[in-house]
Amino acid sequence: MKIGYYPGTFDPITFGHLDIIVRGAKLFDKLYVSISSNPQKDPLFTVKERVDLVSEVVKDYDNIEVVTSNILTVEHCKQLGASHILRGLRAVTDYDYEFQQTSFNRSLSADIDTVFLMTEGKYVFLSSSSVRELAHFGGDVSAFVPKIVKEAIELKFKK
Secondary structure (H helix, E strand, O other), X not given: OOEEEEEEOOOOOOHHHHHHHHXXXXXXXXXXXXXXXXXXXXXXXXXXXXXXXXXXXXXXXXXXXXXXXXOOHHHHHHHHOOOEEEEEEOOHHHHHHHHHHHHHHHHHOOOOEEEEEEOOHHHOOXXXXXXXXXXXXXXXOOOOOOHHHHHHHHHHHHO
């Protein structure tokens, strides 16, 4: 059984993330989407809110499971039996960062490989931080996130 692990903060999940998740679900018998809390970031959504949103967005895929993590990616992969880390690439700048991360992860565990998927062209510019910024200034995020996420964002900015 091939098990993949797609880590991220998903704050919020975007159509770019979803593109990678759906394509990744075709590559693996099971795909864990792991939501992490990054102490260096100030999230819009709590971990629980992100789990709920991502779970709702991927509910139609039987081989996807949403989990949370506050440990090293490689360690969580080992715990879950994942043999591959799934990562999305948008541009050359992503490659630089991902190359370093992959090299580091391989030094921790040579048994866990990283698989890269290029994001669909129409999402190469898209990031969660851009969506948050657009929403902060009252912009329409519906072209960038699923409807349930758009509604959750609107609720956050009404408070």
